[in-house]
Amino acid sequence: MVIILGENLGSPLPSETNLLFQKKIVFTGTLQTMTREKAQHLVSILNGDVQHAVTKKTDILVVGVHHQTLFETDALSKKEALAKKYQSEGHPISVLSEKEFFSLAVEQLEKVRNNLY
Numbered sequence: 653m654v655i656i657l658g659e660n661l662g663s664p665l666p667s668e669t670n671l672l673f674q675k676k677i678v679f680t681g682t683l684q685t686m687t688r689e690k691a692q693h694l695v696s697i698l699n700g701d702v703q704h705a706v707t708k709k710t711d712i713l714v715v716g717v718h719h720q721t722l723f724e725t726d727a728l729s730k731k732e733a734l735a736k737k738y739q740s741e742g743h744p745i746s747v748l749s750e751k752e753f754f755s756l757a758v759e760q761l762e763k764v765r766n767n768l769y
Contacts, residue, residue, distance in 0.1 A: 670760055672698040678706050680731040681716030683750055691753075698760050706734045712746045714753040 677700050679688055686694075691714070692702045706713060713735045718727075728736065735745045748756070 670698060670763070671756060672700040672712075672760055674699060674701060675711040676701045676703050676707075676709055677712045677714060678703045678710050678731060678735075679714045679716065680729045681718045681750075683714075683716040685750060685754055694757055698757060706731045706738070706745070708738050708741075708743050710735065710738070710743075710745050712748055712753070714748050714750060716750050 672695065677695050679691060679702075683691055695702050703710060713731060715729075715732060718729055732747065735747055739745050739747075
């Protein structure tokens with residue numbers, strides 16, 4: 653049973669309709685909309701797999717805000733740089749902004765909610 657904000661959302665989404673099902677997801681940077689722990693919990697609710705490091709098997713890298721020095725304003729985080737390297741080698745890693753990720757997660761939660769009513 654999944655409960656979000658006091659609302660019973662029933663069982664997690666079946667794999668055939670859940671775009672985050674068994675996806676390996678990594679977060680980098682500071683998230684603005686919620687804590688990283690809450691974001692990781694959201695991934696778990698949607699049957700995703702939270703990773704703490706980018707690997708060749710990572711499916712999604714979620715990019716938050718980076719605290720960079722004045723000399724590194726265009727610099728990528730180590731996780732972003734590694735994801736770009738793996739992408740160039742043919743590994744299908746999606747790099748999403750925090751906003752894109754949360755829009756996708758909310759869309760998946762809405763599917764669960766709509767299945768209840």
